[in-house]
Amino acid sequence: MALAGSVRGSQLTRLLGDWQGPGRRRSGPEYAQLAGAVRSLLTDGRLALGVRLPAERELAQALGLSRTTVTAAYRTLRESGHLTSRRGAGSWTALPGGHRVGTSGLWAPIEDDEIIDLGQAALPAPPELTDAVAAAAEDLPAYLTSAGYHPMGLPVLREAVAADFSRRGLPTLADQIMITGGAQHALDLILRLLVAPGQRTLLETPTYPNALTAVLASRARVVGYALGDAGWDGDLLLSTVRDARARLAYLIPDYHNPTGHLMETALRERLPAAAHAVGTDVVVDETFADLRLDGPELPPSVATFDRAARVLTVGGMSKPYWGGLRIGWVRAATSITARLAAARVAVDMSSPVLEQLVAAHLLGAREQVLAARRAQLTARRDTLVAALRARLPEWRFVVPHGGLSLWVELDAPVSSVLARTVEELGVRVAAGPRFGADGTMERFLRLPYTRPEADLVEAVERLAQARESVDRVPVRPLRAPAIVA
Numbered sequence: 001m002a003l004a005g006s007v008r009g010s011q012l013t014r015l016l017g018d019w020q021g022p023g024r025r026r027s028g029p030e031y032a033q034l035a036g037a038v039r040s041l042l043t044d045g046r047l048a049l050g051v052r053l054p055a056e057r058e059l060a061q062a063l064g065l066s067r068t069t070v071t072a073a074y075r076t077l078r079e080s081g082h083l084t085s086r087r088g089a090g091s092w093t094a095l096p097g098g099h100r101v102g103t104s105g106l107w108a109p110i111e112d113d114e115i116i117d118l119g120q121a122a123l124p125a126p127p128e129l130t131d132a133v134a135a136a137a138e139d140l141p142a143y144l145t146s147a148g149y150h151p152m153g154l155p156v157l158r159e160a161v162a163a164d165f166s167r168r169g170l171p172t173l174a175d176q177i178m179i180t181g182g183a184q185h186a187l188d189l190i191l192r193l194l195v196a197p198g199q200r201t202l203l204e205t206p207t208y209p210n211a212l213t214a215v216l217a218s219r220a221r222v223v224g225y226a227l228g229d230a231g232w233d234g235d236l237l238l239s240t241v242r243d244a245r246a247r248l249a250y251l252i253p254d255y256h257n258p259t260g261h262l263m264e265t266a267l268r269e270r271l272p273a274a275a276h277a278v279g280t281d282v283v284v285d286e287t288f289a290d291l292r293l294d295g296p297e298l299p300p301s302v303a304t305f306d307r308a309a310r311v312l313t314v315g316g317m318s319k320p321y322w323g324g325l326r327i328g329w330v331r332a333a334t335s336i337t338a339r340l341a342a343a344r345v346a347v348d349m350s351s352p353v354l355e356q357l358v359a360a361h362l363l364g365a366r367e368q369v370l371a372a373r374r375a376q377l378t379a380r381r382d383t384l385v386a387a388l389r390a391r392l393p394e395w396r397f398v399v400p401h402g403g404l405s406l407w408v409e410l411d412a413p414v415s416s417v418l419a420r421t422v423e424e425l426g427v428r429v430a431a432g433p434r435f436g437a438d439g440t441m442e443r444f445l446r447l448p449y450t451r452p453e454a455d456l457v458e459a460v461e462r463l464a465q466a467r468e469s470v471d472r473v474p475v476r477p478l479r480a481p482a483i484v485a
């Protein structure tokens, strides 16, 4: 993975936080403590790989330490393989033995009823789907006299999606919408159209694994932006955007998968112009935008602040409605949607007519479907939160105000081994490194709250048992690749 970007002394100081504080349980000389704290930031994914660290003098000043201490800390990090330096050029974060890609993005459906599958953050179809299918079948005869190819999508669905954007405060014409085979397909088409091999694509870390897989498949170079505990640090994101000069930035501002963070309006306002200034187009993945549970109102879509028409917004039916429909969309300038439609000819020509009609009817039942989803998900989220607090109180998380999962910080970097152990107890989870792109995130675990409440309570019970045994029992490898959705 090729990476770019740098952190300033003040930014690294902020990331390090209370690194010497009483809760830190660090001992030994100060330089070793500092090296340990930087190493933790790296393995937790809070500091991305390939990022240039501040010059020793700058960091010493920012931390109020002597330069000798910082020099010794950097030397320790170099010796342990966490830093590479070029004389006169600077020092970049690394992982010992070179980094690896932590995800295959492989999708393996699981048919075993005995297993509580928390690998997928996705819901079963809503009851309204059956009526939507019946209504779509009634509409179908009107379409049967044509050949059925609509590379941009059926007008009726494009209009419904455009109306949804307009209702959210982003005036949108049907011509600006292209219907795709899911948000994933939209991202793949965008990458095909806009990113040439070797060009850079900026991604949050952690991020949605299948997006990362698509970016890697496009042979783009990946630039990581590490999300913090509280989400995006506006200044740091914008300076990363400026330094990276990427062709594309892919971001998930609405109930980010996996962390659940919601990007604040002020940053949404600044992002498009900052990206455009360095030639970066922004892909905004709004897959979870309709799944607000509580907390602040959903801020305006990032494209609302886009004066240059270089923000591409991706969304779809999968998370609020049903993944089995395989219907998604892109909202972009009409010149871009037309080129995307031309690009899809090489892939799938067009989306299925019947499914698009079903999607249009489901969007017509929007209020009803979403109200039921929100009530169900809020109860499930609260149950999961309560069970974790009772059984695993040392695990930390920010309760998300929307989306489908908790991003849990474990008490130790044992996510992969825990996932293997708990699978033996009949629970499947996606370990942190699946979301980390580079073998980091071992301290994190994604726990979706999409299953019924009793399953969630039982899953937490088994996770607690697994956590206890991780330190004692050798674990066997996974039986099958874990599912991530």
Ligand SMILES: Cc1ncc(COP(=O)(O)O)c(C=O)c1O
Residues within 6 Å of the ligand: 121, 181, 182, 183, 184, 185, 208, 252, 257, 285, 287, 315, 316, 317, 318, 323, 327, 328, 484, 485
């Ligand atoms: C952030 C994000 N984007 C895209 C997708 C894929 O969506 P679709 O099923 O519409 O292709 C997912 C699915 O988990 C997701 O979490």
